[in-house]
Structures are given as C-alpha cells and as structure tokens.
Amino acid sequence: MPGIHEVQGEIERGPSLRKLGFDSKNLDFWDSGFVSFLIRVIRICGERDIEVTGEGLPEGAQRLIGLALAVPERREPGKDEKITPSLVLVTGGRVMKIWASLMETLTFVGETATAFLRLFGGKARFKGSDFLLVVQESGAGALPIVSLISLLVGLILAFVGSIQLRMFGAQIYIADLVAIAMARAMGAIMTGIIMAGRTGAAFAARIGTMQVNEEIDALKTAGIPPMEFLVLPRILALALMMPLLTLYADLMGILGGMIVGVGGFGIGLVEYFNETRKALTLANIWIGLFSSLIFGVLIAVAGCLRGMRCGRSASAVGDTTTSAVVTSIVSIIIATALITIGCDVLGI
Amino acid sequence: MKEPEAHIVVEDLTMAFGTNIVQQNLTFTINRGDIFIIMGGSGCGKSTLMRHLVGLHRPCKGRVLYDGISFWDGDEEERQRVLRHVGVMYQSGALWSSMTLAENIGLLLEEYMGVDTEKAREVASLKLALVGLAGFEDYYPSEISGGMKKRASIARAMALDPDILFLDEPSGGLDPISGRMLDDLILELRATLGTTIVVITHELASIFAIGTNSVFLDTDTKTMTASGDPKVLRATCENDTIQNFLTRGEGRVKQRAERNGVAACLDQRAKVGG
Incomplete structure (x- = not known):
C-alpha cells in the first residue's frame, strides 16, 4: 500500500484528475488503518473536487467510510488556532494568576476566621467523632514515622557536631547542641514536614475527592457549611497534635544524640543527661512548641484550602495534593525563618 | 382543578462560565405540585441549570424566585432558609x-x-x-x-x-424495572406530600410517564426552545430538534417516509409497468 504522501503527490502531479476509483480484488485482509487511509484520500480528493467512487472497495470498508463521513467534522473556532503570546501577555497572565491565588488564599483565611468566631460563639457545628478521627489519624498514626525520623535527625546532628567539637576535646557539648537544636527548631520542622507529607496531603486529597464527587455541594445545599464541618475539625486537630508530636520528636532526637554521644564518644550516660538538662531551657522548648502550633495551622489550612479549591477531575486531585504539600513545606520554612528572626530581635 | 400556583419562577436567566455562555434567556415557571422535567441533549447545561437553582452558582444575569422571593438578591441567611425546604439528589449520588x-x-x-x-x-x-x-x-x-x-x-x-425535590438523572444507569419503581416513587411523593419535583433526565419513558411540565434546553442555540407538558410537546411541537429528541429521532423520519411514500409507490409501479 502506498503512503498517504505518495498518493497526495500523485494526485497533485497528475494532470487534472476527474475521478478516482479503487481496485481491491487482490485484497484479502484489511483493518482500521486501511479505512483511515481511505478517508484521508477521500478528504484530499474532496478539497480538489475530484469525484471518488468506492465501488471497488470491500463492502465492509465502504460502510465504515459511510458511517465516518456521515457527521461532518467539528471545527471549533479558536481550538486549533495557536496564538504565540507576547512577553507582555505572558507576564500579565502570570501576575493575574498570582493575584487570583492570593485573593483565593485571603478569602479562605477570612472564611476560616469567621468559622472560628462562630465556633467560639458556640454556633459552629461539626461532629465530635470527626474531630477525634482526625486526631487519631494525624496524631497516634504518625508516631512510628515521627519516632524514626527524629531519632535519625538526633543521630545526624550529633555526628555532624562531633566532627568540630572533637577537635577541641569538647565532645560533651554534643549534648547541648542536640538538645537545643531539636527543641528549638529541628523537632518542630521535621515533624512539620512529616505532617505536611502525611496529613496535609491526606486532607487535600480527601476534601478534593469530596469536591469531585459533589459531596461538598451536597453539604452546601443541605445547609451544612463545609468550612465548619470539614475544615474546622481538621485545623483544630492538627493544631492540637502538632505540639504533642513535636514534644515527642524532641525527646526522640535527644535520645538519638545520646546514643551517639554515649556509644560513640564515651560520654557517660548520667553526664550526658545532666549536660542536656543544663542546656535545655524552658524558653527553647516553648519556642519549639509555639512554632509547631503555627506549623500545624499552616499545614491544615494549606491542605484544606487546596482541597476546597479542587477542580472536578482525577488529575485535579493529584495537582491539589501536590500543591498542598509544596505550599505546606514552603510556608513551614518561611515561618521558621520569621520566628527565628523574631526571637533574635526579641533576644530570646 | 385549582389554579396552579407558581413555586419557582426563573426570569431571563443567563448562565456562563467566564465568557463561555452555557444557556441564556431562560424564562419558565415551575408550579406547586408539578413534576417538572428539565430535558435536553448531553452537555446542554441541564445540571448547570440545577446548580443555579439550588444556589451553587450565581447566575450572571436574571433572577430565580422561590415563592416570589428572589433567591440571589437576599443574603446568605435568606438563602439558607429557602434551601431548608429543598432536597437535592446529585447525578453521582454525592x-x-x-x-x-x-x-x-x-x-x-x-x-x-x-x-x-x-x-x-x-x-x-x-x-x-x-x-x-x-x-x-x-x-x-x-x-x-x-x-x-x-x-x-x-x-x-x-x-x-422538602417542599421541592431536585433529582439529577435519577434513573440514569438503572435497570428498566428499578427505573419504573423510581417513577412510581416520584408520583407517590407528589400525591402524598404535594412535593414539587424537578427532574433532570433524558429517559423518554420516564419523561412521558411522570412529567407534567417541562423545559427543553437546546445545545446549538444555547437557550430554551420549548416548555410545557412533554406529551403535548410531542404531539404539537414543530421544532425538529425537539421532535427528534422526544421520539428518539424516529418521528420525523417516519413522517418523511409517509410523505415520500406516495411518490415512492408511483415510482415503483412505473418501474414494474415499464
């Protein structure tokens, strides 16, 4: 069988072709590829006012062609036109997009704040069992992974610190380093990142899927505000669980440091413990807990915001989850920076 | 029979997503106790119309009146009060x-x-x-x-x-017997509770079995092309699209066949005679 371009070339070269026919006497097998080839030939002929007779073709192929050509091809204006956007257009579009997403975020934060006001006014409603379920899923469920990660972070901190400290024979300060780093920042940050990937993503995917299934619409028309019913319990649960998990992570991190200090550098167990206690002021712990509370709210808000703004398809749920995790992690790091600078200014 | 009382009035409603107009200039009245059918081809905006009626989308023009109260002009609390008497069944179940x-x-x-x-x-x-x-x-x-x-x-x-029940394709994907049972249920609800029922469907059997009033949304003209009792529409409506829809595309063909029938017969006889 000749290729379509060959045929097209033949038709164009041929002196004023009037009529085109087919001879398929020796053809004993054909498939959809054959039919689509024929249709293209017929289209090319149609553009040049050449008459086509299908009589020489197998009967089945003739019928299929008839079916395919029965409904005219739909050409949507603007669908296949490709506009090459200018730099101004692209920049403008980006700015508009950023502006829209900023407004969206602000609206959501506003709605959340109103929902909280209603909660404190005793008017908001959500099911207590929902709240407890989220607490269980995001709190107790996260313990194993938080244990593992924090222990390892403690180990890493101790090893990295020891390289420098050993040069001065100051191995004992590994205890100070690990305790302060874990309590003040690393405990909260690591827990935050774990929770962003684990719980924030789950919130976004869960609420996003509800959006796809029209479940959110069903809540709205049933007069149950989704902000109160879905978002409030999640923010509350995470704001409660994050500090608890962080406290636990601090402990695990210190334990990790202790393993390295005691096992690897010959510091006595009691010695290490006492050094840790000396270094660990309450202010450090409070700063860590305060950060974790902020992170909890940020993660829950990011997850719920993305979920609530989810489109209506499976791929939209994927995008939603991705953007929830990215937003959470970025906002955690930015918040840490702000808190650290703030503490420095305040001299804590 | 008592005078029909308007329950939901739609005035000059235009629905759009951005600049893409879905349907425009929709004006119809749903009476109390009606089984009102919203019909039209796939993708013509039936479900979107329902979403406008139950307060999920703000119309870009026009009004929706529930018992004379404009739904979108009031505040959120007002809307919640109206929705309290509205039940909605979504296409996917939700x-x-x-x-x-x-x-x-x-x-x-x-x-x-x-x-x-x-x-x-x-x-x-x-x-x-x-x-x-x-x-x-x-x-x-x-x-x-x-x-x-x-x-x-x-x-x-x-x-x-609820006083008003919105059903989005209730019998879509159901076997014929379950579909029929559902129709009976809808009729029963109206008879016992006097519920106004708005049904989005393109199930013809169902449309004729239960519908007392209807509106037909056309995809090409992006507006409603007819309203009224579906049985009456089938019998009297001259619009080709609607006739095709209500007869599964068979009505016009049959009529054309009848019209052409005589000529065809003559033709045949001429051939035989010749």
Missing part, C-alpha cells in the same frame, strides 16, 4: 463517603430537627425503606452499587420532607 447510609440521612435530621441519634436512625430507616433499601443502614456508600447509591441519595434528599 453521598458523604465517610458515613454510613443511616448516618448520611441522620446527619440532616440531627442538624435541623434536633432529634437524637436513635430517632434519627429510625427515620433514616424509614426513608431507606421507601426507596427499597431497607436493611442497608450500616453500609458505606463505597459498599453498594451505583443504582443503590442513586436511590440512597434520593432517600437523603427526602430526609427533611
């Missing part, structure tokens, strides 16, 4: 997946009627029994079939004994 069927229905009862969990469950059982799902109280939506989800969703829409 049952809350984290709750059992009984909890799905019970949640509404607990929210609005202030009943306790036990009583709510009792009423939920009754509603489920009405749609033929007795004994499925403790199933989660993911554990039942698509047709059962639709029925459960109707049960939830009926939970608060």
Whole structure:
C-alpha cells in the first residue's frame, strides 16, 4: 500500500484528475488503518473536487467510510488556532494568576476566621467523632514515622557536631547542641514536614475527592457549611497534635544524640543527661512548641484550602495534593525563618 | 382543578462560565405540585441549570424566585432558609463517603430537627425503606452499587420532607424495572406530600410517564426552545430538534417516509409497468 504522501503527490502531479476509483480484488485482509487511509484520500480528493467512487472497495470498508463521513467534522473556532503570546501577555497572565491565588488564599483565611468566631460563639457545628478521627489519624498514626525520623535527625546532628567539637576535646557539648537544636527548631520542622507529607496531603486529597464527587455541594445545599464541618475539625486537630508530636520528636532526637554521644564518644550516660538538662531551657522548648502550633495551622489550612479549591477531575486531585504539600513545606520554612528572626530581635 | 400556583419562577436567566455562555434567556415557571422535567441533549447545561437553582452558582444575569422571593438578591441567611425546604439528589449520588447510609440521612435530621441519634436512625430507616433499601443502614456508600447509591441519595434528599425535590438523572444507569419503581416513587411523593419535583433526565419513558411540565434546553442555540407538558410537546411541537429528541429521532423520519411514500409507490409501479 502506498503512503498517504505518495498518493497526495500523485494526485497533485497528475494532470487534472476527474475521478478516482479503487481496485481491491487482490485484497484479502484489511483493518482500521486501511479505512483511515481511505478517508484521508477521500478528504484530499474532496478539497480538489475530484469525484471518488468506492465501488471497488470491500463492502465492509465502504460502510465504515459511510458511517465516518456521515457527521461532518467539528471545527471549533479558536481550538486549533495557536496564538504565540507576547512577553507582555505572558507576564500579565502570570501576575493575574498570582493575584487570583492570593485573593483565593485571603478569602479562605477570612472564611476560616469567621468559622472560628462562630465556633467560639458556640454556633459552629461539626461532629465530635470527626474531630477525634482526625486526631487519631494525624496524631497516634504518625508516631512510628515521627519516632524514626527524629531519632535519625538526633543521630545526624550529633555526628555532624562531633566532627568540630572533637577537635577541641569538647565532645560533651554534643549534648547541648542536640538538645537545643531539636527543641528549638529541628523537632518542630521535621515533624512539620512529616505532617505536611502525611496529613496535609491526606486532607487535600480527601476534601478534593469530596469536591469531585459533589459531596461538598451536597453539604452546601443541605445547609451544612463545609468550612465548619470539614475544615474546622481538621485545623483544630492538627493544631492540637502538632505540639504533642513535636514534644515527642524532641525527646526522640535527644535520645538519638545520646546514643551517639554515649556509644560513640564515651560520654557517660548520667553526664550526658545532666549536660542536656543544663542546656535545655524552658524558653527553647516553648519556642519549639509555639512554632509547631503555627506549623500545624499552616499545614491544615494549606491542605484544606487546596482541597476546597479542587477542580472536578482525577488529575485535579493529584495537582491539589501536590500543591498542598509544596505550599505546606514552603510556608513551614518561611515561618521558621520569621520566628527565628523574631526571637533574635526579641533576644530570646 | 385549582389554579396552579407558581413555586419557582426563573426570569431571563443567563448562565456562563467566564465568557463561555452555557444557556441564556431562560424564562419558565415551575408550579406547586408539578413534576417538572428539565430535558435536553448531553452537555446542554441541564445540571448547570440545577446548580443555579439550588444556589451553587450565581447566575450572571436574571433572577430565580422561590415563592416570589428572589433567591440571589437576599443574603446568605435568606438563602439558607429557602434551601431548608429543598432536597437535592446529585447525578453521582454525592453521598458523604465517610458515613454510613443511616448516618448520611441522620446527619440532616440531627442538624435541623434536633432529634437524637436513635430517632434519627429510625427515620433514616424509614426513608431507606421507601426507596427499597431497607436493611442497608450500616453500609458505606463505597459498599453498594451505583443504582443503590442513586436511590440512597434520593432517600437523603427526602430526609427533611422538602417542599421541592431536585433529582439529577435519577434513573440514569438503572435497570428498566428499578427505573419504573423510581417513577412510581416520584408520583407517590407528589400525591402524598404535594412535593414539587424537578427532574433532570433524558429517559423518554420516564419523561412521558411522570412529567407534567417541562423545559427543553437546546445545545446549538444555547437557550430554551420549548416548555410545557412533554406529551403535548410531542404531539404539537414543530421544532425538529425537539421532535427528534422526544421520539428518539424516529418521528420525523417516519413522517418523511409517509410523505415520500406516495411518490415512492408511483415510482415503483412505473418501474414494474415499464
């Protein structure tokens, strides 16, 4: 069988072709590829006012062609036109997009704040069992992974610190380093990142899927505000669980440091413990807990915001989850920076 | 017969997503106790129209009046008051997946009627029994079939004994017998409770069996091309699109065949004679 371009070339070269026919006497097998080839030939002929007779073709192929050509091809204006956007257009579009997403975020934060006001006014409603379920899923469920990660972070901190400290024979300060780093920042940050990937993503995917299934619409028309019913319990649960998990992570991190200090550098167990206690002021712990509370709210808000703004398809749920995790992690790091600078200014 | 009383009035409604107009200049009245059919080809904006009527989308032009009160001009509280008397069944069922069927229905009862969990469950059982799902109280939506989800969703829409029931393709994807049972249920609801029922469907059997009034949305002209009793429309409407729709594309063909019939016969005879 000749290729379509060959045929097209033949038709164009041929002196004023009037009529085109087919001879398929020796053809004993054909498939959809054959039919689509024929249709293209017929289209090319149609553009040049050449008459086509299908009589020489197998009967089945003739019928299929008839079916395919029965409904005219739909050409949507603007669908296949490709506009090459200018730099101004692209920049403008980006700015508009950023502006829209900023407004969206602000609206959501506003709605959340109103929902909280209603909660404190005793008017908001959500099911207590929902709240407890989220607490269980995001709190107790996260313990194993938080244990593992924090222990390892403690180990890493101790090893990295020891390289420098050993040069001065100051191995004992590994205890100070690990305790302060874990309590003040690393405990909260690591827990935050774990929770962003684990719980924030789950919130976004869960609420996003509800959006796809029209479940959110069903809540709205049933007069149950989704902000109160879905978002409030999640923010509350995470704001409660994050500090608890962080406290636990601090402990695990210190334990990790202790393993390295005691096992690897010959510091006595009691010695290490006492050094840790000396270094660990309450202010450090409070700063860590305060950060974790902020992170909890940020993660829950990011997850719920993305979920609530989810489109209506499976791929939209994927995008939603991705953007929830990215937003959470970025906002955690930015918040840490702000808190650290703030503490420095305040001299804590 | 008593004078029909307007329940929902749609005035010059235009629906659009951005600059893409879905439907425009829709004006029709749904009377109290009507079984009102919203029909039209796939993708013509039937579900979108319902979303505008139940307050999920703000129309870009026009008004929706419930009992003479403009739905979109009032504040949020006003809208909630209207919606309190509206039950909606969504095309996909939209049952809350984290709750059992009984909890799905019970949640509404607990929210609005202030009943306790036990009583709510009792009423939920009754509603489920009405749609033929007795004994499925403790199933989660993911554990039942698509047709059962639709029925459960109707049960939830009926939970608060609404004045107006919106059903988005209630019999789509159901077997003929279940579909028929659903039609009977809809007729029964109207007869016993006087509920106004708005049904989005393109199931012809269902349209003629239950519809007392209708509106036809056309995809090409992006507006309504007819309204009225579907049976009357089938008998009298001259619009080709609507005739085709209401007769599955067979009506016009038959008429044309009849019109051409004589000529064809003559032709035939001429051939035989010749």
